[in-house]
Each structure stands twice: as structure tokens, then as C-alpha cells.
Amino acid sequence: MNINTDYLDRCIETLERAFDLFQDYGPGEIEHDLYRSACVKEFEIIEEQCGSLLKKRLREYFASNREADKLHFKDIFRHAAKHALITSDECERWLHYRDCRNNSAHRYGEDYAEEVLAALPAFITDAKAVSHAIKQSTS
Secondary structure (H helix, E strand, O other): OOOOOHHHHHHHHHHHHHHHHHOOOOOOOHHHHHHHHHHHHHHHHHHHHHHHHHHHHHHHHOOOHHHHHOOOHHHHHHHHHHOOOOOHHHHHHHHHHHHHHHHHHHOOOHHHHHHHHHHHHHHHHHHHHHHHHHHHHOO
């Protein structure tokens, strides 16, 4: 099965660019807020895309596609680590990213954005690793 990662790769590229530009502006500047918002949105899109594409990739390890499709987000990453698509350290970080997002429901805003921004360097690396793992395994 060939899994297309073009959209994921484009989102990662967009996030990298937004994060670079975010760092060029200080608090109080409109561009600071603009790029911070772009970073948070791309973080969320990439997180969902990685989970969705990994779920597709994991189908070969299950008796049926339906069985794999029942996996919840955290289980997707645990199975990906189990089958050596990602490392156990990467898995732990993905679980942390999800917790960060799940815990944001009551504090969406600047605190959440700051937590996302602090995680972005590792997140970008991890997202690239997921994309690479999917490409390598479907070649």
C-alpha cells in the first residue's frame, strides 16, 4: 500500500516556516500573534495527520483494516513503536503532545500556545520521522 504524505510534508514545511518567522517578532507585534496562531494550528493539523497516516500504515499488522481502524490516538503511536515505525522515546513524546492538546480544553489561549511553542523543535523532528517512516515502509 502506498500512503501519500504530501499534505503532511507540506504542513511540516509550513510549520517550520511559521515557527522561524514567529521568532523574528516580539510580544506586542501583530506578526508575533499571527505566526503563533499559525504554529498552533499547524501543530494540531500535523498531529492529526500523523495519527491518521500511521493508522493506515499499521493495517498490515492487524487481521483486518477494521481492527486497525478501531485504534485510538495513543494506541496508534504505541503500536507504531511496537512495530519499530517510531522509537519508544518518540512514542512518549507523541503521547505528551496529545496530553498537551487534551488538557488545553479548559485553558485554550496563551498558556496552551506557549506550551505548543516550547515543544515545536522536538515536534517538528518527530513529525518528519513519522513521515519518513511511512515513506520508507511503503516503498
